[in-house]
Amino acid sequence: MHPAIPHLIELQRVDHQIAVFRSELESFPKRIREADTKLTGARGEVASAKEALAQVASERRKFEFEAQEWKDRVRKYRDQSSAVKTNDAYRALQHEIANAEAEIAKAEDRQLEVMMKAEDAERRLKLADSRLKEADQSLAAEKKTMEAQAAEIKKKLEAAAAEREKIIAPVPEDLRDLYTRIAKRRGGTAMAQVRDEQCRGCGLRVLPHIVQELRSETSEEVYRCESCGLILYTLEPVPYAKPADGSANAASPASTN
Ligand SMILES: [Zn+2]
Incomplete structure (x- = not known):
């Protein structure tokens, strides 16, 4: 066996190490990107919870407006009923008032339902917010760990490169x-x-x-x-x-x- 072969065997060993370190280093940007995608899900959940809450608020305003409209009508009918001349007209107004009051009750029931939905939506948003915060913190910790790992591998890579120089020196x-x-x-x-x-x-x-x-x-x-x-x-x-x-x-x- 050629006398330089033992050096080449050593060179091969250190070159394989260097290749492993290099490919590990190259994997970090991708790993960081992958970790970032965990936040995307949590952010999406917050956005959709906010949207649901806005939807509920607009429904609530709609039913409030409806109830108010029917209440205004009742007031108008009551004003009119004090001025009517015939029993028929009076009865017709009483009928309108009863109808409007039923509509008010309906709109108020719906407002209640919507308020319950709003509580759910608020809870959901709160949960989504805290999950996002958690994901954010754990991602920051994960990134820190990865950066430390990368720095460690870089150090090993430099040491291996220096070792390689020494090993290759006597090889023709x-x-x-x-x-x-x-x-x-x-x-x-x-x-x-x-x-x-x-x-x-x-x-x-x-x-x-x-x-x-x-x-x-x-x-x-x-x-x-x-x-x-x-x-x-x-x-x-x-x-x-x-x-x-x-x-x-x-x-x-x-x-x-
Ligand atoms: Zn062969």
Whole structure:
């Protein structure tokens, strides 16, 4: 394995971190917009409660006006009835008065109904107002949390970028270019681990002699997967000393040092 490969593995690790931080940062404006839409509902509820209240008030004025009109008529009929000459005319006026009084009673009943509706509408508006206030406060808190999160991620991103500079420093120019080219084409990934003689980038079998080369500490070659083009590496430098039970802590009985 080329001596720069361990640096490239580290570079890949930090580049993946940077990509995650970047996409998290990019998600904040959308998250803030989404949080804002919670207010839209609460604002709409307040507006419709206000509208309902205005509607009720106008109904109330209408019935008040009607009752007043009928009352005026009753007064007029009473004035007239003191001046009428015939019983028939008097009876006709009494009939009109009774009719007008029935209309007054009806209009007053309606006013009562409307007043009850007004109380409901006022309650509804009060509730909508307090819900809007709550939503406003919780949104402000949510935004504050998000801003703090974004600041935290920005800090991590800066640290990762600084770390990247250090990691990439010893990597030769041509390998940097190769890494960058592949990463750009392959969605930010340039490296693929070889495990069980398979490229973990695409699953293609890697030829045994290449696996041997990757494990060799003296090899200066850079190998790329024939199928996906990623730079291959292995984390299994000594294939023969693997403990049979797979435990890393087990002492090797075959060791003769
Ligand atoms: Zn591959």
